[in-house]
Amino acid sequence: MGKATGFLEFPRQNEGYEAPEKRVRHYKEFVLALDDQAAKLQGARCMDCGIPFCNNGCPVNNIIPDFNDLVYRQDWKSAIEVLHSTNNFPEFTGRICPAPCEAACTLGINDEPVGIKSIEHAIIDKAWEEGWVEPQVPAHKTGKTVAVVGSGPAGMAAAQQLARVGHDVTLFEKNDRIGGLLRYGIPDFKLEKTLIDRRMAQMQAEGVTFRTGVLVGSDNMPAGIVNDAREVVSAQSLLDQFDAVLLTGGSEVPRDLPVPGRELKGVHYALEFLIPQNKEVAGDGKNPIRADGKHVIVIGGGDTGSDCVGTSNRHGAASVTQFELLPQPPESENKPLVWPYWPIKLRTSSSHEEGCERDWSVATKALTGENGKVTGLTAVRVEWKDGRMQEVAGSEFTLKADLVLLAMGFTNPVGSVLEAFGVDRDARQNAKAATEGEQAYATNVPKVFAAGDMRRGQSLVVWAIREGRQAARTVDAYLMGHSELPR
Template sequence: MGKVTGFMEFDRVEEGYTPVAERVGHYREFVIGLNTSQAKQQGARCMDCGTPFCNSGCPVNNVIPDFNDLVYRGDWKNAFAVLDSTNNFPEFTGRICPAPCEAACVLNINNDPVGIKSIEHAIIDRAWEEGWVVPRPAKRKTGKRVAVVGAGPAGLAAAQQLARAGHAVTVFEKNDRIGGLLRYGIPDFKLEKQHIDRRVAQMEAEGVTFRTGVLVGALPEDGPGSKVTSLARETVSAEQLQKDYDAVLLTGGAEQSRDLPVPGRDLTGVHFAMELLPQQNRANAGDKVKDAISAKGKHVIVIGGGDTGSDCVGTSNRHGAKSVTQFEVMPMPPEQENKPLVWPYWPIKLRTSSSHEEGAAREFAISTKEFKGEKGKLKSLTTVQVEFKDGKLTEVKGTEKDWPADLVLLAMGFTNPLASVLDAFGIEKDVRGNAKANTDGDNSYATSVDKVFAAGDMRRGQSLVVWAIREGRQAARAVDQFLMGASDLPR
């Protein structure tokens, strides 16, 4: 694939960024994609490796060597056709996927992997520019009706596949706009929302109906995520959906934020990340946000070292924070993984995001013991260093430290989907509180309730956008097979 000796001749070329001083002044995307020559050169690096582990490393099983080769040969339209055959939304994954395919690249054993993500990004952006992305409505209608609950990446992928199979699909979304956490979780500087909007327009042309501001089930009690849920304008009962539709597919996100129940948690100034991030995206969209959280001029501490924490860092810097510090309870990982040991699997190594590069101190092996304040307002927090001992994290004596803090953002991940939807249908849950549904066999993605299916974070728990797309596609095939007795949709 590509040029036979390309991997020996050419180095990996990374996508560029606009300068920090410029990009922290706005919320627009700032990645500088590969030009045609750079993309061709990256495609040339793809090896004729015999067994392309990148394919299996990619959750949607993109046919990566083929589109790499086509880009190298300058056949961009067919490169798009190959990419589009496995991935409904490459413009999402080409921007925000961590690229497990690159970790699995054979060249990554002893060299820098092929820039697969950057090539994908270049292909889909060119496809939109050239007008190759067009609606593909079904030639024949089946007469079957399907309700998809949740308009995140899993729900959108499933809805598009089911509509193309000829079913009448209605997507129910509790928020006022389509996209789920793509819309209200991922900052605009990583994914501008125009990419979602044009896909929605494409899907509407394919026959998908979108109903926003509709909550399926009852409003949950106050708690993590309830502020988002309460924005719904109306509710629809589970019984009504089961009556009106031939199948129901639940594709909501894992929105139950992990809390930190330590003394002082109720002080003003301690917030979940998913309070800050949706507010900022709404403000960027022109909405008036009441009681908006601001990091301007504040000492900000982000608790949680993952992608959501990184998004909080980038957002806080754009607010004009006085300082930003990110805590991670786990030890600092190595800067370089032991490739012979971990390849082709996803390695644990130190990852520095573009948000970190914009300005943030990072602390590892640290745990928060207490929030402190005055007159109900947060002023500082107390931490202690931790270490692994006898298989568990233990505190290191004598390492307590006080940190100035005006704003703390809890970004420690998500535990499970909001229970109200699952409870409304009476669906059996797994031990983590997710919808219990297998992914193999004749009843794949089927829940314990007749004709109700579940996919994405609703079924597997917190995961990547690319996994949500995969599950949405697979669940669509399962629903199609349930309705029609057989399915031509790809898994």
């Protein structure tokens, strides 16, 4: 490493934020990225630990010590080449990945880990500014055709990899814009959509064809799933037209809350609130679900719930309360016990800092209303013993609620797509496909493959990119007999 003692000399420096009172007035990104000098010092903290656990902590196996060292040496162009060798879209992961690599950092055993995510963010932003991100047009075309169904990060990564080795790739999306939950699930204040648009331009130059508003399978969509399809294409037509089909849709079926009052107006799945808001920011008309002046309750303590909190604050909610069924995690993890694995600890997002009451070990008993509209929520405190939840006697309480958002995660992908192709499903109703061996990501149906949340279940953007890249290699090998794509 360029600075062998850097971890002893320089403290961790986190990226900054615009003040909450300012950022809640807009939907732009508000993270203050590290400048060149701060990124250099952060790269200097990488400690030449011998066994870089961060590489395995990262699902795409980013070559982290190498690009840390290159940033320390201010060789930014080499840094982006190393970063792009494993990650198609570091501008996405550098913004919204929870950074399991940092949890695995050796320095994190007894100190603050290296700010790997902030370095990644700095590298890719400089690369775009300097014009180093260019289309990688294949030297020759193979004559093979591939349909990729679902344009989230898994589909985008797979489509780009396959196009770069010369296949004719068509990426299908049921909604009106490419990007999946990157486009519509994640608010603009966390990920501005111009980042997706410029990657799309690169992919088009590389030979990817985008078809939006096309639903593959049937128009039988479960409740809570936004569907802008103008056209329905049968599974058989794709099998007839393409040499291979890769299914990369998301895990979109939301977990419901079966309690009395669920049918009241003002009770919505999280994405019924977030997707129209992203469309509003894009200029597609007003979000019909408003939090202005309302008492908002968000049920679910994860990232989607946090996004509901941030969006409600930007609407001007009177109050925002977030419930979590599980107990409150410890403020700091037990590092000797959990390192290098992802720790359970209290995580406070930027949205929480903008204004939110949080409560743990709370179960919703009923929703109450007047004239068909929700007006309140009845809950009870619970305790966990031997992995089982028990209600605490006499702990019921009620809260005023004008808008209730259900952000309790997603159970499985849309079944109609898998049914249309005849793909077998696992016990969790995801597409059944292994991830190892020559048949990795292959389903039971000849020339049909599956990757991302559709195969894995609800997961992270970085895992979707990993699976998209790996599936692309398998598809390429299936078509050509071998593959030079990285795994």
